[in-house]
Amino acid sequence: MSDSRQECSRRRPWAGVGQAHGREGSPQGADTHQPLFVLVLALVLALPSTAMAWCPTLTDGPPQPSDFSTCAPSLDRLPLFWRGRCTEISLSAVAPSHALSTEVVTSVLRRAFDQWQNADCGSGATTGLSVTILAETNACSMATHNTGRHNVHSIVFIDDSDVWTMTRAHDPRAFAVTYVWHDRNTGEILDADVELNESRGMLMDCPDTGCPDCPPEGCGGSTGGSVDLGNVVTHEFGHYFGISHTTLAHRDATMFAQAPFGEITKRTLEADDIDAICSTYPPGRFDDTCDPTPLGGLGLDCQPGGCGCAAPGADGNARAELSGLLIALGLFFARRRG
């Protein structure tokens, strides 16, 4: 695995373009445009030479160059990242899976997060990332961020295709969508929520041998079939950590954008995915501090105002309750001053 990562890192940026140009037997007609071609090539090669195979999610901004095998950095856009190593996520109580039990869903989510958390960055070192799946559910029916208020990173299942396509405006063919809220000035991720399309095929926790009647690579087709939850959420959790889709050269990677029905191969990370998570969060980046409380405190009620309503027993709830109390006190005194 590590050898593959080194190979990826050593790949010459824009090699695909350069090699194609330099090869004999160029396409007919290319010669007549050679001056422009050379200019284009010069522009391409003049781009920053630290291009990567995997792609980070970036703040909004000008276009980010990329090609078949590399993702170039952008001078004007910042990569997204979690500032702290610990976060916590909760299943929606009002929009749960209708196909799978909470226990099964939780187990699949745990395995998916573990893939990223336990990625071997070399000599057994890991990123230090840690995601707690709360036992307490939340009241969010959709992905939401409450600016300046309490929040919860939420997993929401939507089984109504009209809600998915018309209300939420998602593509009917998408298996899931991850919302990553961030500070545009720093790239710090403030909140992340996953909406899963349960109206698209039959959501399952497929065995390791593959989904029914499908090889591990999936069945293909577009009219429906089994959808492995682990395959989907392992990919989405890459987005959760700030990683974008990888290039076509890494179509076997978890972070490749397309997936057929019945595929399970994205459940496990490939070298490109490991390179992505280890580069984004290199071992030693974080200290030992672990505070998973979302920005503004944990708010399982999913409301922009009101109390924190954090249920007891969950990691970080004491901090959330304290935060809620402090916010309430602050508001009380602010109103009095007003």
Next chain:
Amino acid sequence: MRRFAWALPLLSVWLVPALALATQVEAMSLRELVAEADLVIVGTVVSNDAHYDDQDRIVTDATIRVEDTLHGARATTIVVRRLGGVVGDLGLQIAGESTYPVGTRALLFLRAIPATDLPVGSVVYRPLGMSQGVMPMLEANGIEVVMPGGADLTIVTLQPNGALAPSGPALSSPQPRDELLARVRDLVSEVHGE
């Protein structure tokens, strides 16, 4: 298509970034794009406006000046909505969402959705198959070409033998504008009876 091969490095650098990859979404053929579209147009992005929708999400509405309507209701301008964007210091990113830089000209395959945050009866449009329904156009050596849309755009590159890579199911390579629009019109006629 080999006559456009020289332009591929240029296109891949300038146009790929405008089109994000799809979020675990299936590929669509040109026929499927036509069949499922409420509107097929050629247009140019004239502005972007980021704001919160009525579901507290940041969305960015791109106003498109319509130059040619191949299917659907005719209008001078339409609004294509992207989920995500920036309002103040807060950004929202959703992988796979197309971006619409001002000045971008594209062939768009769109579906209409009600815009409940806009005046009653308003609709906004969303690209089909996420970015697959957005095929940017540009002029290359005096000939206007349409680029493949969506995830497949990333595989459009020169191959070692000098040929273009086989790519998207909708378009396998850049296509001359007039030829492609004629194909789309034929499909519109065949599929929608227009």
